[in-house]
Amino acid sequence: MSEGKGAEVVLRLDRITKRFGALTANDAVSLTLRRGEVVALLGENGAGKTTLMNILFGHYVADEGSVEAFGQPLPPGNPRAALQAGVGMVHQHFTLAGNLTVLENIRLGTEGLWSRGHGGARAKVERLSRDFGLAVHPDAKVGRLSVGERQRVEILKALYRDARILILDEPTAVLTPQESEALFATLRKATALGLSVIFISHKLHEVMAIADRCVVLRHGRVVGEVDTHATDKGALAALMVGGELSLPRAEARAPGAVLMKLDSVSTPDRGAAPGLKKVTLDLRAGQITGLAGVSGNGQAALAEIIGGLALPAEGTILLKNAPVTGWSPGEALARGVARIPEDRHHQGSIADFDLTENAVLEAYRSRFSRRGWMNWRAAREFAETIIAGYDVRCPGPETRIRLLSGGNMQKLILGRAMAGGPETGGPEIILANQPVRGLDVGAIAYVQSQLIAARDRGSSVLLISEDLDEIMGLSDVIHVMSQGRLSPGFARGTMTAAELGLWMAGQKFGDRDAA
Structure with a gap:
């Protein structure tokens, strides 16, 4: 050097x-x-x-x-x-x-x-x-x-x-x-x-x-x-x-019941992006399920299925062992699925809306309006609760969200997600797609600690990340996705980063297929 x-x-x-x-x-x-x-x-x-x-x-x-x-x-x-x-x-x-x-x-x-x-x-x-x-x-x-x-x-x-x-x-x-x-x-x-x-x-x-x-x-x-x-x-x-900081690590714990199951789910390829290839996945209460993989290997298709943005071409979605019909984003939210989208700028927020408007984006019809009239006082109080509870550093709830740093924008989205669900003890399933991408170490520690706290309250967290340190530090069970295929689940501590890297590169899928 x-x-x-x-x-x-x-x-x-x-x-x-x-x-x-x-x-x-x-x-x-x-x-x-x-x-x-x-x-x-x-x-x-x-x-x-x-x-x-x-x-x-x-x-x-x-x-x-x-x-x-x-x-x-x-x-x-x-x-x-x-x-x-x-x-x-x-x-x-x-x-x-x-x-x-x-x-x-x-x-x-x-x-x-x-x-x-x-x-x-x-x-x-x-x-x-x-x-x-x-x-x-x-x-x-x-x-x-x-x-x-x-x-x-x-x-x-x-x-x-x-x-x-x-x-x-x-x-x-x-x-x-x-x-x-x-x-x-x-x-x-x-x-x-x-x-x-x-x-x-x-x-x-x-x-x-x-x-x-x-x-x-x-x-x-x-x-x-x-x-x-x-x-x-x-x-x-x-x-x-500006002070001592340690990144959180989730302690091992026994998982609960299966809250959502994808059973042999497939979706079509979209251009160069692969669809899902007979994916079977269990999301359990009180468990963080980590999904590792190089970007563009089917993670987006999986996130769309779980969040209600797409339907399987083949296979079944089950919630608490009951097959799902009429799956949609609204239905997913109503059934306790919260989303932290991959792209906070284009999928998670509207740049020129203020923090109050962004805070209620996913729940304004169900929680903040009646007969078509918005209760803006309640909406503002909800935004203020998130700002205070999740340390969103901003001048106030009237601030345009595009003026926030990436970390503070992510905290607002995180708070919005954690506040949703049946009604409203919090979400049962949290889809956390690249939740700390582009954040600094302080914001990373905060977001990850909140995901661990949600797991400890009984939520099921699906953590989709391209950062193996994050996956290995937080996940109770780890899957790898490559070209739309899903690996078996690996319990915490049973796989090295190098071994997971071989699955990410698709080499281990070949070994399994050959066997």
Whole structure:
């Protein structure tokens, strides 16, 4: 990894300050990056990481301070200058065209796809692939690649543009453990060849494994800069939140009766997204059922079935051993199924509605209206109860939800879900789909503790997550989904992350089918 303290400084951000009205997003932030070094940039949601990277890339102009790359000042507000200086970025959500080949995606935006020099481009891609250990065929269609392979294409895109500084934003969010290890092997090889990396992640064990130094932001300021070998995960988490923090872990307990059962449920494929393939699943009272898997392997179809958004093409849904008919979102809510949707922005809230309106979205007809007239006083009191009970930090219930941070938005959705159900002692079944995606360690701890508390009150929680640490830390029983198929259930502590990773990659399904 790092070439050491005496290595050349390739990037210098000096006392960067950026204000948005009364909010100071970055407050005199300074950061250096050396040749061949991996620096982890850490901080809670809203700490200022994104603003800092936007200033580096010229999307924002700092109010004060300066940026230098390789000893030369970067002109503010000029993204092209950053690219030309050798700065590249791989975003958490890939920007690739699935109908084009690897080579076409890499050339896209830098030169015409049908321009001359195609052979030279291929040779350069093959050389970069070989030098950096990024195994992917130039002629493969991107739409047919695994998630890990697509990430290699994104890194190759940056290297093809002669990036010497690479910013990775949550790079392992959708990878299996094996794919994450392959990425780290690539980074070690790349830094040995002189590439410098800024690594943005919430996964502190990965930060400890790959980073040389950690820079921690809190409320827009640098509150700590430490060598990784001189710290630990607990100390980093404490720097991020301003105090001691431990993530909750659910203690083992005996489950109760089956509240919902999917019996041999199948759904059609939708384009490249697989449907369910004869899925049988029991959701029991007082149990957290974890569903692991790489994104796009049927989890969305399963969530739609449970939440009433879709019906099985084959198979049966049973609630307390009785077959369900007329299944719909309204019926699911009425029968005690609460939803924490995968996408809080597009599925869980309406951006321009205030907190009161969003709090009652799923229950305004059944609880807050009579003969078509809304009881806004009761609705506001309900929103205030959620805001106080779930520590939603906001000016008040009239605040537009789009103005909240991701963590506070998720707390409101969580509170709304926990307040529903027969009527209203709380939900019997909680569909928690990626409930902590994109949240900082403090918000993660809060949301997970609430899910454990719901389980301990007797609710059945289906936890759908791509984060194996979360799945293994909270789940009483773990299933893996791959290409629409569901693995057997594994009791807590009986499977390692590596073994679950093989199920996620589909390899163990092949072993079972062969047997």
